[in-house]
Amino acid sequence: xxxxxxxxxxxxxxxxxxxxxxxxxxxxxxxxxxxxxxxxxxxxxxxxxxxxxxxxxxxxxxxxxxxxxxxxxxxxxxxxxxxxxxxxxxxxxxxxxxxxxxxxxxxxxxxxxxxxxxxxxxxxxxxxxxxxxxxxxxxxxxxxxxxxxxxxxxxxxxxxxxxxxxxxxxxxxxxxxxxxxxxxxxxxxxxxxxxxxxxxxxxxxxxxxx
Amino acid sequence: xxxxxxxxxxxxxxxxxxxxxxxxxxxxxxxxxxxxxxxxxxxxxxxxxxxxxxxxxxxxxxxxxxxxxxxxxxxxxxxxxxxxxxxxxxxxxxxxxxxxxxxxxxxxxxxxxxxxxxxxxxxxxxxxxxxxxxxxxxxxxxxxxxxxxxxxxxxxxxxxxxxxxxxxxxxxxxxxxxxxxxxxxxxxxxxxxxxxxxxxxxxxxxxxxxxxxxxxxxxxxxxxxxxxxxxxxxxxxxxxxxxxxxxxxxxxxxxxxxxxxxxxxxxxxxxxxxxxxxxxxxxxxxxxxxxxxxxxxxxxxxxxxxxxxxxxxxxxxxxxxxxxxxxxxxxxxxxxxxxxxxxxxxxxxxxxxxxxxxxxxxxxxxxxxxxxxxxxxxxxxxxxxxxxxxxxxxxxxxxxxxxxxxxxxxxxxxxxxxxxxxxxxxxxxxxxxxxxxx
Numbered sequence: 001x002x003x004x005x006x007x008x009x010x011x012x013x014x015x016x017x018x019x020x021x022x023x024x025x026x027x028x029x030x031x032x033x034x035x036x037x038x039x040x041x042x043x044x045x046x047x048x049x050x051x052x053x054x055x056x057x058x059x060x061x062x063x064x065x066x067x068x069x070x071x072x073x074x075x076x077x078x079x080x081x082x083x084x085x086x087x088x089x090x091x092x093x094x095x096x097x098x099x100x101x102x103x104x105x106x107x108x109x110x111x112x113x114x115x116x117x118x119x120x121x122x123x124x125x126x127x128x129x130x131x132x133x134x135x136x137x138x139x140x141x142x143x144x145x146x147x148x149x150x151x152x153x154x155x156x157x158x159x160x161x162x163x164x165x166x167x168x169x170x171x172x173x174x175x176x177x178x179x180x181x182x183x184x185x186x187x188x189x190x191x192x193x194x195x196x197x198x199x200x201x202x203x204x205x206x207x208x209x210x
Numbered sequence: 211x212x213x214x215x216x217x218x219x220x221x222x223x224x225x226x227x228x229x230x231x232x233x234x235x236x237x238x239x240x241x242x243x244x245x246x247x248x249x250x251x252x253x254x255x256x257x258x259x260x261x262x263x264x265x266x267x268x269x270x271x272x273x274x275x276x277x278x279x280x281x282x283x284x285x286x287x288x289x290x291x292x293x294x295x296x297x298x299x300x301x302x303x304x305x306x307x308x309x310x311x312x313x314x315x316x317x318x319x320x321x322x323x324x325x326x327x328x329x330x331x332x333x334x335x336x337x338x339x340x341x342x343x344x345x346x347x348x349x350x351x352x353x354x355x356x357x358x359x360x361x362x363x364x365x366x367x368x369x370x371x372x373x374x375x376x377x378x379x380x381x382x383x384x385x386x387x388x389x390x391x392x393x394x395x396x397x398x399x400x401x402x403x404x405x406x407x408x409x410x411x412x413x414x415x416x417x418x419x420x421x422x423x424x425x426x427x428x429x430x431x432x433x434x435x436x437x438x439x440x441x442x443x444x445x446x447x448x449x450x451x452x453x454x455x456x457x458x459x460x461x462x463x464x465x466x467x468x469x470x471x472x473x474x475x476x477x478x479x480x481x482x483x484x485x486x487x488x489x490x491x492x493x494x495x496x497x498x499x500x501x502x503x504x505x506x507x508x509x510x511x512x513x514x515x516x517x518x519x520x521x522x523x524x525x526x527x528x529x530x531x532x533x534x535x536x537x538x539x540x541x542x543x544x545x546x547x548x549x550x551x552x553x554x555x556x557x558x559x560x561x562x563x564x565x566x567x568x569x570x571x572x573x574x575x576x577x578x579x580x581x582x583x584x585x586x587x588x589x590x591x592x593x594x595x596x597x598x599x600x601x602x603x604x605x606x607x608x609x610x611x612x613x614x615x616x617x618x619x620x621x622x623x624x625x626x627x628x629x630x631x632x633x634x635x636x637x638x639x640x641x642x643x644x645x646x647x648x
Contacts, residue, residue, distance in 0.1 A: 051261075054244030056323045082379050083247055104245060104378050105325045106341070126407075138345055141407050170345040172354075193343035196324050207243055207322040210294070 008032060010043050018073045019091045022153035025074070033150065033159045045159045050077060050149045055086045055102045056204045059152050063100070063201040065109050065194070068092045072100065074152030078145040078164070089154055097155050099189060100199075101178075107199060108176045110191025112155075118188055121181040124167045130177075132190060137169035137177045158182075231256060232265055241285060241298045242320045246376035250299075252284075257383070260376060271383035277372055278302070281331065281432070282317055284375045288425030290338055295319035295327055297425075299375040305366040305389070318377055326378055329421065330413065334434035335441060336421055337398065337413035346392075346399055346410050351638075353392045353399055355412070360392035360399045363439045363636045368402075391439055395632075398440035415440050437631040446625040456618045463607050471602045475506060480597035486524075486582060487590050496581035501533055502597060508572045509600040515564045517545040517593035523560075524591055527581040532574050539568050545593070567603060 006015050011030040024035050026047055033045040061072040074089035085103035092098060098111045115132055128139045147161035161182060169177040180187040229238040236253035240246060246260035248268060255273050258265040280300040282288075287296045299318030304311050314332035321327075328339040346355040351362040370385040388403040396415040401408055415438070418431025434441075480502040504511060517524045523546035530539040543566055549558040584591065630640050 052244050054242075054322070105321070105323060106343070140345070170343070172345050172347055174344040176343075204323070210322050 006041055008034065008043075009041055010034075015041060017153060018071070019097060019153055019155075021097065021155060022073070023155055024150070024157050024159065025153045026151055035157050035159075044157070047149050047151070050151065051079075051084075053077075053086075054104075055088075056105070056207070057086065057088050057100065057102055057201065058203070058205050061088075061201055061203045063090075063199040065090075065092065065098070065100075065199065068094055070098070070100075072152075074150070074154045076150050076154070076158060077148040079148045080143050080145045084148065089152065098191070105196070107194045107196060108191050109194055109199075110176060110178060110189040113188045113190045115188045118179065118186040120186065121165045121167075124179060130169065132177065132188065135171055135173075135175055135190075137171050137175065139167055139169045141168045142166070143168065229265060231258065233267055233270070238265065239285070240376065241296055242376045242378065243322055245320065245322075245326075245378045246298070247379050248381050249376045250373050250381075252374060255374075257373065257381065268380075269382050271372075273372065278315075280315065280317065280374065282329070282421070282425055282427060286425045286427070288421070290319070290327065290329075290424055293321055293324055293327075295321050297375075299373070299377045299381075301370055301374070301377075301381065302372040303368045303370050305368050307366060313371070318375070320376075320378075328411070329416075331418075332438065333436060334418055334432040335438035336416040336418055336431075337440070338416050339400075339411050339413040342399070342410040342412050346401070355399050355410075358394055358397075360394045360397070362638070363391045363393045363398070363633075365390040365637060393440045395440045396442040413440065415442055436635070437628060439632065439635065441632065443625055443628045443632075445621055445628060448621050449625045452618045452621050456614050459614050460611060463610055467602070467604055467607050470604070474602040475600040476602070477505075477599050478596060479504060479599050480578070481594070483592060483594040484580075484582075485590065485592040486584060486588070488588065491582065491584075495583070496527070496579055498531075499578045499580065499595070501575050501577045504571060504573055504576050504599050506573060506600060508570055510603065511568045511571045512598040512601040513543075513566050513568070513578075514596040514598070515543050515545055515593060516596075517562060518591055519545055519547045519560075519562055520589070521548050521550075522546070522585060522588055522591070524588075524593060525583040526593075526595075527583070529579040530568060530571070530576055531579060532572075532576055534574055539571070541566065541568070567601065569603075 007013065008015050008027040008030060010032040011027060013027055013029045015025060015027060015034065017025065022036070024033065026033055031047040032043045033047060034041040035044050057072060059072055059075070063070055070090040070092045072088045072090050076087045078085055078087070083104055085101060088100040088102065090098050090100050096111070098109055101108045101110065113132065124139060124142060126139055126142060130137050130139070143166045145164050145166055147164055150158060165181040167179040174193050176191050176193050178189045180189065229240065230236065231238055231251040231254060233256040234251060234254035236251055238249060238251060238258070240249060240260060249258050249260040250256070251258060255271055256267045257269040257271070259268050282297050284297050284300060287294055296319065297317050298320040301316050302313055303316060304313045314330055317329040319327040319329060325341060330337045330339060342355070344356055346353045353360045366389055368387050368389045370381065370383055373381050373383055390401045392399045398413040400411050400413065402411070418434065422431045480499065482499060511530065513528065515526060523544060525542060525544045527542045528540070543564045545562065545564045546560040547558070547562045548560055549556065578595065578597070580595065633640050
């Protein structure tokens with residue numbers, strides 16, 4: 001994997017991209033949000049202090065998904081009225097990128113799916129059924145989330161959000177789907193729930209007393 | 211990472227901050243390392259916002275006197291199915307059915323790496339509960355989950371009455387949810403429906419003793435009362451087994467019977483008819499038959515007496531005598547047959563035919579001495595005596611069959627009784643006999 005190197009336009013620290021397709025990263029030192037342009041990096045914002053975190057996952061956590069090793073390179077943190085969750089951006093050893101979500105220690109791995117005819121935010125309702133890739137999903141919950149911050153590398157620009165609507169769907173077989181209404185065009189992510197033990201995670205945070 | 215990268219600032223550690231209840235000043239312990247949404251002051255029972263550094267008060271609730279403290283104290287750690295958990299929260303919830311309130315307790319179990327687990331306790335019955343990832347499919351009164359069918363047990367409105375400790379969600383006293391339970395012992399599938407969401411969870415029955423062991427608790431767990439909705443039946447596991455065993459043994463018996471029947475020679479060695487006219491016998495009635503051979507191995511002899519009795523009787527004193535050794539088997543048989551008609555209809559009593567088997571008779575030359583006795587005013591009676599050598603005796607098989615059948619019936623009955631007690635508490639109670647439904 002190529003590791004293009006440049007410097008933070010804000011503080012000059014070395015910026016290393018772990019994934020060549022990353023569009024955005026956060027300087028680990030000055031917390032500037034940096035977006036790749038054709039020639040260099042542009043500072044678009046600044047990450048405030050993230051709230052004390054409860055996820056056992058962190059940047060550089062490694063794991064296994066379906067016999068492919070992956071590493072955590074970025075993260076989006078969301079909050080809603082019943083708690084918060086993390087979308088960890090992971091790259092697999094076949095070069096693909098995916099998301100490992102950790103919602104109060106319930107884990108799911110999902111991939112962006114290019115699907116046409118997705119419903120709009122106003123159309124979705126709990127109980128609706130959708131079929132994608134011959135798999136039937138039932139919409140179980142609609143969450144109005146609050147974008148709380150980012151960390152590390154992301155496959156797209158994501159830094160100026162406020163409130164975001166998500167619709168989560170489940171199947172009878174443990175498959176999982178999310179409709180993300182962050183942008184004008186809804187985005188679909190398809191994946192599955194994972195057991196903590198099956199992800200064989202390494203380089204996790206340690207918790208005192210555990 | 212490439213070499214030469216300077217060390218990063220480590221992520222913020224969970225801080226054991228000295229927190230105090232803004233209401234009463236008591237110390238607040240946070241155990242769930244940032245997972246808690248709400249925490250309840252153990253001293254004044256204010257429900258506090260665990261995410262707020264100032265622990266803003268969200269709700270205060272009145273604690274009734276005599277509130278039962280958690281059986282597993284907050285902060286206890288134990289291993290359940292290979293994972294260590296710490297008890298961080300406790301709540302009492304209740305449902306009201308036909309005016310009677312039923313309370314149960316829920317314990318929130320925390321592990322920093324794994325999804326929250328719950329333990330519930332009702333009348334000494336425990337369940338280990340986890341949230342479902344797969345979506346159950348509801349078909350009217352059953353639910354299909356991961357290939358198994360769960361039967362609807364009860365739907366009721368649950369109310370939260372008392373909370374203590376930390377919760378990974380926004381807990382409030384007075385919160386209501388519609389809880390529907392579907393059972394397939396030892397598991398129970400529950401859907402909890404609040405205003406926004408339906409949550410499915412799967413519970414597995416646990417014995418108090420196992421929880422006491424897991425959490426290293428002193429003393430004994432409370433005794434379990436009654437039969438709980440997903441309590442595994444101590445006998446229904448055996449029902450299938452005992453009937454399979456019964457079937458296997460019954461087949462074996464059938465084979466043995468067929469074998470015995472096949473091995474028996476069943477030869478008629480003597481057959482003769484006699485007649486007693488009215489007024490006979492006069493004086494000495496006994497007579498001896500011709501000699502017949504009993505062959506083969508030492509075996510049984512079956513003597514069949516048939517008599518043309520009609521509302522009358524005949525009694526025959528028999529002796530089976532070995533001509534060579536003089537050994538004798540004495541026995542008496544009565545043949546009587548009565549019939550008539552009364553207010554209940556026609557009736558009969560007795561039979562015109564009698565059979566007796568004498569076991570272990572060695573081979574040899576034998577004859578019978580027969581002495582008939584009859585009523586002094588008897589009508590003419592003809593009777594016949596038939597002797598068969600080596601007949602299969604199948605009565606033993608009947609006894610063996612019953613000996614197998616009785617425990618199978620007993621276990622089935624106990625199992626049915628257990629299920630009847632289970633379902634009596636459900637929305638679908640079995641029909642009660644001898645009790646009014648009011």
